[in-house]
Amino acid sequence: MKIAVCIKRTPDSESRFKIAASGAAIDETGLKFDIDDFAGYAVEAALQLNEKAGGGETVVIALGPDNVQESLRKAMSMGADRAVHLKADASPPDGIAVAKALAAELKGGGYDLVLFGKHAFDTSAGVVGTATAELLGVPCVTAASQLSVVGGKVIARRELEGAAEMVECPLPAVVTIDEGVARPRYPSLKGIMAAKKKPLESKSAQLGPIRVTASKAELPPDRPAGRILGEGIAAIPELVRLLQTEAKVI
Amino acid sequence: MANVLVFAETRNGEVRKIGLEVVTAGRKLADASGGGEVHALLAGPVGIGSHAAVLGAHGADVVIVVESADYTQFARESLAATVADRVRAGGYRAVLLGFSAQGRDLGPRVAARLDAPITTDVTDFSVSGDSISVKHPGYANKVNMTLVITGSPVVISVRPAAFTATESPKAGRVETAQAAAPTGATVKVTEVKEGAKGRPDLGEASIIISGGRGLKAAENFKLIEDLADAFGNAAVGATRAVTDDGWRPHSDQIGQTGRQVSPQLYVAVGISGAIQHLAGMRSSRTIVAINKDKEAPIFKVADYGIVGDVLEVIPALTAAVTEARKGH
Numbered sequence: 001m002k003i004a005v006c007i008k009r010t011p012d013s014e015s016r017f018k019i020a021a022s023g024a025a026i027d028e029t030g031l032k033f034d035i036d037d038f039a040g041y042a043v044e045a046a047l048q049l050n051e052k053a054g055g056g057e058t059v060v061i062a063l064g065p066d067n068v069q070e071s072l073r074k075a076m077s078m079g080a081d082r083a084v085h086l087k088a089d090a091s092p093p094d095g096i097a098v099a100k101a102l103a104a105e106l107k108g109g110g111y112d113l114v115l116f117g118k119h120a121f122d123t124s125a126g127v128v129g130t131a132t133a134e135l136l137g138v139p140c141v142t143a144a145s146q147l148s149v150v151g152g153k154v155i156a157r158r159e160l161e162g163a164a165e166m167v168e169c170p171l172p173a174v175v176t177i178d179e180g181v182a183r184p185r186y187p188s189l190k191g192i193m194a195a196k197k198k199p200l201e202s203k204s205a206q207l208g209p210i211r212v213t214a215s216k217a218e219l220p221p222d223r224p225a226g227r228i229l230g231e232g233i234a235a236i237p238e239l240v241r242l243l244q245t246e247a248k249v250i
Numbered sequence: 251m252a253n254v255l256v257f258a259e260t261r262n263g264e265v266r267k268i269g270l271e272v273v274t275a276g277r278k279l280a281d282a283s284g285g286g287e288v289h290a291l292l293a294g295p296v297g298i299g300s301h302a303a304v305l306g307a308h309g310a311d312v313v314i315v316v317e318s319a320d321y322t323q324f325a326r327e328s329l330a331a332t333v334a335d336r337v338r339a340g341g342y343r344a345v346l347l348g349f350s351a352q353g354r355d356l357g358p359r360v361a362a363r364l365d366a367p368i369t370t371d372v373t374d375f376s377v378s379g380d381s382i383s384v385k386h387p388g389y390a391n392k393v394n395m396t397l398v399i400t401g402s403p404v405v406i407s408v409r410p411a412a413f414t415a416t417e418s419p420k421a422g423r424v425e426t427a428q429a430a431a432p433t434g435a436t437v438k439v440t441e442v443k444e445g446a447k448g449r450p451d452l453g454e455a456s457i458i459i460s461g462g463r464g465l466k467a468a469e470n471f472k473l474i475e476d477l478a479d480a481f482g483n484a485a486v487g488a489t490r491a492v493t494d495d496g497w498r499p500h501s502d503q504i505g506q507t508g509r510q511v512s513p514q515l516y517v518a519v520g521i522s523g524a525i526q527h528l529a530g531m532r533s534s535r536t537i538v539a540i541n542k543d544k545e546a547p548i549f550k551v552a553d554y555g556i557v558g559d560v561l562e563v564i565p566a567l568t569a570a571v572t573e574a575r576k577g578h
């Protein structure tokens with residue numbers, strides 16, 4: 001299959017964040033960046049689908065400034081065959097604008113399947129994949145927790161509140177990947193060497209008008225320091241008393 | 251003055267709690283935009299229209315009932331097309347949905363169809379002239395963002411439980427509309443697997459008992475279930491370590507890449523408190539942790555901690571809670 005995976009470069013999720021002087025963004029100095037978590041799962045899912053099929057091509061696409069090429073190289077070191085960099089000053093918080101630029105690139109690319117993360121760590125929005133599918137006019141399974149492709153059909157599971165649905169749709173299709181599908185492999189040394197020679201094409205992104213912008217970024221208030229009531233079952237009466245009198249949940 | 255269209259989500263022929271919360275949020279948005287009307291789209295299988303009154307009671311001026319045999323299941327493309335058609339026909343300022351499994355799926359579809367800007371998982375908003383400012387926890391709840399969304403119409407999805415469904419009786423005049431037929435290939439539901447009965451959803455539960463690797467074995471989740479039963483209507487959650495090992499389904503996972511919850515009480519049992527787990531539960535009102543390692547990071551966020559072996563502490567806690575709740 002010809003599979004495209006759209007990946008975003010985001011700060012490592014273990015980072016401690018500070019707010020930038022502008023007050024409207026995080027301070028990126030000193031932060032580690034990587035492929036966003038769900039998009040990393042999507043890269044792995046694509047590689048596994050093509051490995052299972054015994055062939056095909058996996059193309060990774062990222063929109064953003066030049067530093068997104070690091071993420072594209074990493075995906076190629078995991079096994080993706082080639083990469084496309086859509087140049088923009090930044091990936092804006094306007095998911096529709098990003099989707100338009102990605103759809104323009106994907107359209108006519110002859111992809112059987114296009115994978116996205118369920119949502120990106122930084123925006124935590126969950127817009128781009130589904131919106132891109134709509135713009136391409138292909139069916140979209142959102143937030144798949146299991147995924148397979150059998151006989152030209154996508155078969156997937158989606159978690160609902162207190163239930164799950166099994167769904168299917170024909171290819172070509174878009175799927176956004178949730179927890180459960182795959183965990184990204186670590187690039188091998190051989191993979192890292194090979195990635196240096198794989199093709200990476202760079203062109204400018206067609207974002208269109210930006211209608212969602214960030215005006216403020218704030219850190220949530222710290223929780224008051226925790227307290228340890230005691231050890232073992234001896235602490236239970238005090239806990240139950242506090243749950244009744246202070247927390248008022250019993 | 252501007253009218254707002256809200257998607258009053260249903261499942262299995264019932265209006266979901268988030269559906270009413272979205273009506274309340276829509277009321278707030280319409281009132282803040284100079285007193286427009288709230289029109290609630292009530293789509294579902296034949297008979298769903300019988301629920302129109304509850305939407306009127308929560309502030310819908312108009313309830314647009316769309317009944318279709320196709321809506322016994324989540325017919326995403328048809329629903330998105332129906333919402334988009336209504337927005338085009340009705341000239342709405344905004345479309346509101348819930349940030350639920352359905353709303354997460356539909357919101358971007360509707361926005362793309364209308365070429366409208368969208369913001370998701372919104373906890374609050376304010377209107378100023380041509381733009382709407384929304385509060386949205388980004389970076390897996392680690393940074394609270396304010397986003398400004400300009401243009402009309404806009405699509406906004408609201409975080410479950412961020413708005414409390416409130417009665418605010420309006421006419422709730424019923425109109426009917428046709429379900430739009432999807433064009434092109436669609437996603438078909440082949441099966442719906444209902445989860446464990448009798449437990450609330452993690453997003454709606456006021457008490458969550460959550461277990462980690464400290465429970466040692468899948469079968470020890472029985473202790474968690476028992477404690478949840480002792481509290482009454484509690485939900486059961488888990489860490490990724492546990493869902494990865496298959497002790498619990500992925501749908502139970504709480505954290506950055508799982509569910510984000512903020513119940514009144516969160517009891518973390520044998521959970522270390524990794525930053526990705528905290529991202530999903532640190533806004534809980536009261537946090538209790540039981541862990542044998544007094545240095546475990548979970549104790550930094552726990553209001554009340556007990557250092558001890560969960561296999562010993564949990565059965566005793568279950569008995570004590572049962573005792574304390576006698577007569578409830």
Ligand SMILES: Cc1cc2nc3c(=O)[nH]c(=O)nc-3n(C[C@H](O)[C@H](O)[C@H](O)COP(=O)(O)OP(=O)(O)OC[C@H]3O[C@@H](n4cnc5c(N)ncnc54)[C@H](O)[C@@H]3O)c2cc1C
Nearest residue numbers: 462463464489490491505506507508520522524542559560
């Ligand atoms: C990209 C990414 C995303 C992630 N997303 C999530 C997520 O969404 N949710 C999530 O939970 N994790 C997530 N993780 C994983 C996370 O980093 C931790 O690995 C995980 O939360 C650990 O789960 P745990 O606390 O059950 O296990 P452990 O970290 O192994 O902790 C077990 C705890 O149990 C205690 N213990 C052991 N025996 C006993 C006993 N008998 N009595 C009492 N206490 C005992 C130990 O002291 C320890 O503190 C993610 C990781 C990555 C890299």
Ligand SMILES: Nc1ncnc2c1ncn2[C@@H]1O[C@H](COP(=O)(O)O)[C@@H](O)[C@H]1O
Nearest residue numbers: 006007063091117119120125126127128
């Ligand atoms: N700038 C980008 N470049 C490539 N893919 C992106 C970009 N932004 C978002 N995506 C993809 O869309 C998914 C959802 O992003 P979001 O809608 O921002 O939550 C991500 O997991 C990526 O797969």
